[in-house]
Amino acid sequence: MKITRIFFCLSILYVGCNIPKETQTPQLKTVPSVYSNSQDTTNSADINWRDFFNDKYLVDLIDTAVYNNPDLSIALQDIEIARNKVKFTNGELYPKVYASGAVGIEKVGRYTSQGAGDASADITPGKPVPENLTDLYLGLNTSWELDVWGKLRSAKKAALAKYLGNIEGRNFVLTNLIAEIASSYFELLSLDNQLEIIRKTIELQKNQLEIVRVQKQAAVVTELAVKQFEAQVLHSQGLEFDVLQAITENENRINFLLGRYPQKIIRDQATLTSRLPNQVNAGIPSQLLKNRPDIKQAELELVAAKWDTKTARLSFYPSLNISGGIGVQAFKPSFLFTMPESLIYSLIGDLAGPIINRNAIVAEYKTANAIQIQAMYDYQKAILNGYLEVTNEMSNINNLEKLYAVKAKEVETLTSSIDISNELFKSARANYLEVLTAQRDALASNLELVDVKKREFDAVTNVYKALGGGWK
Numbered sequence: 001m002k003i004t005r006i007f008f009c010l011s012i013l014y015v016g017c018n019i020p021k022e023t024q025t026p027q028l029k030t031v032p033s034v035y036s037n038s039q040d041t042t043n044s045a046d047i048n049w050r051d052f053f054n055d056k057y058l059v060d061l062i063d064t065a066v067y068n069n070p071d072l073s074i075a076l077q078d079i080e081i082a083r084n085k086v087k088f089t090n091g092e093l094y095p096k097v098y099a100s101g102a103v104g105i106e107k108v109g110r111y112t113s114q115g116a117g118d119a120s121a122d123i124t125p126g127k128p129v130p131e132n133l134t135d136l137y138l139g140l141n142t143s144w145e146l147d148v149w150g151k152l153r154s155a156k157k158a159a160l161a162k163y164l165g166n167i168e169g170r171n172f173v174l175t176n177l178i179a180e181i182a183s184s185y186f187e188l189l190s191l192d193n194q195l196e197i198i199r200k201t202i203e204l205q206k207n208q209l210e211i212v213r214v215q216k217q218a219a220v221v222t223e224l225a226v227k228q229f230e231a232q233v234l235h236s237q238g239l240e241f242d243v244l245q246a247i248t249e250n251e252n253r254i255n256f257l258l259g260r261y262p263q264k265i266i267r268d269q270a271t272l273t274s275r276l277p278n279q280v281n282a283g284i285p286s287q288l289l290k291n292r293p294d295i296k297q298a299e300l301e302l303v304a305a306k307w308d309t310k311t312a313r314l315s316f317y318p319s320l321n322i323s324g325g326i327g328v329q330a331f332k333p334s335f336l337f338t339m340p341e342s343l344i345y346s347l348i349g350d351l352a353g354p355i356i357n358r359n360a361i362v363a364e365y366k367t368a369n370a371i372q373i374q375a376m377y378d379y380q381k382a383i384l385n386g387y388l389e390v391t392n393e394m395s396n397i398n399n400l401e402k403l404y405a406v407k408a409k410e411v412e413t414l415t416s417s418i419d420i421s422n423e424l425f426k427s428a429r430a431n432y433l434e435v436l437t438a439q440r441d442a443l444a445s446n447l448e449l450v451d452v453k454k455r456e457f458d459a460v461t462n463v464y465k466a467l468g469g470g471w472k
Contacts, residue, residue: 031285031383035391043283045291045467049178052464055271058185061258062178068259069177075170082163089156095144100327102137136336139327139344146322151314158307165300171293171471179465181257183458188250188265189272190454195243196269197446198236205233205439208422212432225432232436236443272453280463282394288386291468298375298382305372312368315361318353389466396459400452407449414442 033039044052050059066072147153209229215221251265289295324347330336354361421438424430464470 032387034284035282035394039284040281041283042281043287043467044280044464045469047469048472049470052469053182055268057267058182061185061254062181065177065181065258069257070259071173072177075173079166079170082166085159086163089159092152093147095142097140097142099140104135105132106135107132134331136333137327137329139325141325143321143323146320148320149314149317151311154307154311154314158304158311161300161304161307165297165304168293168297168300172297175293175465175468175470177257178470179461181254182461184250184254186454186457188247188267189269190450191243191247191250192269193272193450194447195240198240198243201443202233202236205236209233221432228432228436280460282390282467285387288468292386293468293471295382295386298379302375302379305375309368309372312365316354318351321350323348386466390463393459393463393466397463400456400459404452404456407452411445411449414445418442
């Protein structure tokens with residue numbers, strides 16, 4: 001017993017002196033205290049997405065996607081896998097008990113210790129021991145690794161952190177899904193408005209073409225003017241077909257996000273010309289740490305990496321395993337439950353630790369340590385990315401508001417220039433090229449105005465996503 005204790009102590013001393021040193025992880029960078037100069041703690045991420053978007057058709061689409069989206073379903077299975085991993089690591093802390101039974105037949109050599117001993121056994125009075133001897137067994141076996149150093153508990157904590165990280169990963173998928181559906185929906189409304197503008201423009205251009213044809217018959221203009229106006233109509237009709245194709249593709253994209261086959265997307269075309277979704281309040285940067293699922297996931301992955309590193313480091317220490325069994329064993333069924341003759345049992349304590357050729361354990365430990373450092377950088381990157389996204393989109397909203405006001409004036413000016421150019425053309429004080437230019441510029445400006453409005457909606461949606469809204 002003293003020799004065992006001495007061996008155990010020497011093993012611990014040897015192993016403890018030869019464990020690789022833990023690499024120091026980089027320091028976590030601090031988060032800025034405010035965005036620009038605002039210290040308002042009101043945060044739009046706390047608003048439920050049903051209340052944030054004021055279009056009932058969009059809300060219905062998101063509601064459908066929450067239940068049917070394939071990526072969300074995959075994320076839920078990742079959570080289930082991680083949950084089972086937690087159960088597995090928790091089960092490793094407790095003894096394992098197995099029920100077992102065996103039936104066999106055995107022949108041993110006559111001139112062996114077992115064969116020689118069988119010659120004296122009184123199996124059947126007056127008869128020799130059978131050459132082929134039956135073996136019957138029923139019993140319980142157990143094994144248990146005692147978590148002396150906390151290695152199994154560390155593995156359990158790592159699995160729990162990964163499980164919680166998968167939940168945050170699912171929340172991040174949900175946040176991105178809501179933003180993507182909203183963006184696609186606003187894109188669809190933008191295309192609808194563009195299609196309406198193009199069709200109105202085509203009507204105007206066709207009317208102007210008829211006027212030019214009449215003027216050509218009256219020798220006021222040449223055939224060149226007629227061809228120029230015809231080409232402009234054809235160009236606008238080409239734009240119409242491009243927009244129709246884009247509408248189809250956008251509807252199918254939304255249907256894909258909703259996990260369903262192509263069908264018509266019901267929508268309110270007036271939404272894009274109405275007010276924006278609820279005004280966004282960015283709050284303060286520290287709120288990103290609790291609101292953004294990707295940052296919380298990165299933090300939990302860092303926690304899991306730390307526990308994995310500790311688990312790998314504790315692998316250098318000896319492990320203590322206890323195994324045992326109890327049951328009955330006999331060569332005849334009638335003897336199987338004869339007590340105490342058929343009773344068998346065992347109890348073994350096994351102490352094992354790595355002494356020589358520990359390269360595999362060292363490599364595993366260094367890998368875990370590198371993953372931990374990598375997780376720290378990922379966490380820092382997630383925080384930095386979140387801060388920059390919010391800052392960029394808040395600035396984007398402000399500049400798009402000013403851009404829309406300028407574009408609206410431009411559209412108003414160019415629209416009036418069409419009427420002016422038409423009147424001047426009729427009175428021969430402007431040539432047909434000026435009319436064509438006015439119509440082309442007005443069409444382009446109207447389409448740009450719709451695009452700016454759509455970008456405003458996108459910016460508000462992107463800020464909501466960047467703040468971590470949508471998953472609560």
